[in-house]
């Protein structure tokens with residue numbers, strides 16, 4: 001029984017975590033992780049690196065910095081497998097669109113009472129973004 005109780009010791013593969021693809025990171029940018037703050041994951045990440053990626057919305061090459069990762073995975077307790085997929089500019093635009101849609105959805109729960117608010121909001125959304133959320137397009 002004693003033998004089976006000792007778990008294998010996890011080490012990041014050649015000190016580079018499973019999380020990173022070698023050709024996408026800047027090895028000079030390493031920031032030490034605090035493993036005790038990472039949310040549950042069988043294999044922790046010991047060092048964060050600046051990681052380049054292509055923004056989902058605008059297609060521009062951008063960087064998910066080591067410090068942003070530290071904030072995501074330690075302060076915000078995001079799962080280590082979650083990745084940034086949008087550049088900062090597109091993330092802000094996406095969030096605003098989502099917030100707008102969520103607000104409209106909440107208002108439509110009581111449509112008759114909120115009809116005026118909904119119309120006002122839709123006009124503002126259309127003005128700001130040049131389009132309406134899907135369910136409200138003609």
Ligand SMILES: [Zn+2]
Pocket residue numbers: 055056057058059060086087088089090091
């Ligand atoms: Zn973008």
